[in-house]
Amino acid sequence: MAKKVIPEAERRRRRPTRRGTVLSEQLIVRTALRMLREHGSSGLTARRLGAALGADPSTLYRYFAGLDELTRAIGEELMGRALDDWTATGEWRADLRALGLAVHASYLAHPQAAVLTASRVTGRPREIAVDETILGILRGAGFGDADAVGIYHAFIDLALAFAALDAGALAIKDEAREADEDMWTSTYARLPAETHPHIAATAHLLVHRMNLSAYPVVLDTLLTSAEARLAATATATATAPQAV
Amino acid sequence: MAKKVIPEAERRRRRPTRRGTVLSEQLIVRTALRMLREHGSSGLTARRLGAALGADPSTLYRYFAGLDELTRAIGEELMGRALDDWTATGEWRADLRALGLAVHASYLAHPQAAVLTASRVTGRPREIAVDETILGILRGAGFGDADAVGIYHAFIDLALAFAALDAGALAIKDEAREADEDMWTSTYARLPAETHPHIAATAHLLVHRMNLSAYPVVLDTLLTSAEARLAATATATATAPQAV
DNA sequence: CTGTTAAGGTCTACGGCGTTGGCATAAGGG
DNA sequence: CCCTTATGCCAACGCCGTAGACCTTAACAG
Structure with a gap:
């Protein structure tokens, strides 16, 4: 060898x-x-x-x-594609949102590959470039370093975690067209109201909702919370500019 | 056979x-x-x-x-343990927070198992029980069905997604004590400021932060956003009680 | 143009895997 | 106590990752 x-x-x-x-x-x-x-x-x-x-x-x-290293190279490729698909506008919130969705979309474009790679940090160049970009957006927007790092951490982990989760669901649907069908219509929607009143009462809503990704919703709550924090910090600084 | x-x-x-x-x-x-x-x-x-x-x-x-079904049974076991470790207090936000952390902790208690199971819906009884519990908490708190389902979806996917992600990181650390060591100190903390100014500037913060889970932070932003929504809905209903 | 070297292919083989079908046996209802 | 059949064991199939020896030819020096 x-x-x-x-x-x-x-x-x-x-x-x-x-x-x-x-x-x-x-x-x-x-x-x-x-x-x-x-x-x-x-x-x-x-x-x-x-x-x-x-x-x-x-x-x-x-x-x-080994196959393991090949797997990491595949992850790197997906991350790189996300960055290629993204362009900065200068508006931090919009840019972060777009970048998060680009990462998510890039992985979901190859669900079977995403399942293998999404929960692994590769440490390769194009992944590092994404990290650098996110931190740059945040620091450029006026976040202090501690806040920037905190938000960066939540942001990137959120994107990867949902990429992995949603890709897993997609991959299973693609692969096991038989047998699995759709857990939500086949199992949950049929639970009797006596034993599972809350699921039964909301089954019609669940069946639709659970086939979508919760990522955009959660991403937006994160960005909103970040925006509020930025506004609060700016006010505090303006009021007491001598503070650290 | x-x-x-x-x-x-x-x-x-x-x-x-x-x-x-x-x-x-x-x-x-x-x-x-x-x-x-x-x-x-x-x-x-x-x-x-x-x-x-x-x-x-x-x-x-x-x-x-097959091994696949065994894997699902393992996931079911972890989910069941989370529910066993949790007790309701009647205060919805605290209850949801505790339940989310219990699920996360239950998976992280067996990182290697979590890696295999966390991104799979098992459709088994104890997993369904968790879902029913969450929906019950939300509907009991006064959320409308549509809101309850939306928050439920974000909540459970968030818990599972972070369980998978954090477990993956933990499992790698447990297994590959050699070679991988710690990507953050070994790779990121050594990038030169010329090529990666933002990472270099915040490296000291990143090294600490990235070894923790972002889950509690993100969970709290989700719950805060839900709380705001509940307050808004309550006000609207009080103002215009005839509305649907 | 030729000779040398070693990069980068191929071949063969090992041990381990999930899973299956056939078979033996003992548990437990009658 | 007998019969049925659930439940365990055995042997085998066709995969897998990957290691080591070997061969071939591209690239470069002269």
Whole structure:
């Protein structure tokens, strides 16, 4: 096996595989994304990916130390796409909202991949770029460092957590068209009022609501609360500018 | 193989295993929880679980249709424990807060198990009981059905999403004591100010903050927003009681 | 243009996995 | 006490990740 994985930037010799394809990290990651979509979140295997690329499975280990590292690269790709899809306007609240939704949407565009990656911090460049951007927006808006960090933390974790949760729900629906159907209509909507009065009374509302994501609502409450905090701080500073 | 899995309630003949243990769903689930803690979130295998129980791996299929169903039973167990740890006081906001934290804590008590289960709806009895409880608290507090359902949705998804996210972080720390160490001190805290000014400026705050959960903060913003909505609705109703 | 070197492919193999079907046996109702 | 059948065990299938040895050819020096 490979002594060590050579970073993409330092690759010199690109030998085509037996079947003629020339490999690269990008090609592998994109093929992996396609396979996840086609075969479900547990359908990404070294052998299958190798076959799809026309390469021996073990070749992948020249590019990634293991499937785990490949998984992190996939997450990085999704995070990068979110950032690409986003443009700053200078209005902090609108920008944060758009960025949060972009991250969420980017993951949901590949639910099977998101399931594998959304709850992992990769520490790779494009993920760091997102973090830097968020902190920049907050500090630029006038938040103090402590507030900025607190809001940043809530913001990014909220986006990732909901990305993972919603992607999981989506992936299950995509994969198990049979059997699972829809838990809310099949199970919850049929509970008798005697044993579960509250669910029974609101079943008609639940069935609709639970098929949407709660993310936008929660995101907005977070941003509203941040806005209030900013206003309060500004007033306090204006009143007593000598305070820290 | 078994024609069909027989529900726990209908089991009559409890034949001991070759090594003397008498199986039950509960024993299997609890042993699985222990194995997850000891061997990490990917360390739960039919063979290992069988060995730990002193039974043949295939015996498990008499109790669960597959590892997937066992996983759902584990999630159900965690959700049930959360409900057991919680007691109602009648004050809706405090009750919801306590219940949310109980769910979060119950999952974080078994991070490796939580990783596998937190983003899955099981549709099993004790999970349904939690849902019924939440809706009951909200409707009892005076929220209209539409509001109650909206808040319920945000509340439960928030709890589960953060349980999954925080458990993932915890599980990685438990499992990969080597190699990963702490992404925040190892990677982020060392970024140069030229390329990442905002991260560099706040690194000292980030390192502390990112090792905590953002859940309590976000939960409180959600509850505050709900409280405001309830007050607004009450006023509107008092002013114009004839309104729907 | 040729020779050398090692990057980057392929091949083979190992141990472990989930799951299945067939079989043996003993629990418990009659 | 007998019969039925639930429930356990065994053996086997086709996957999996990945390690190590090996081969081939791209890239560069001369």
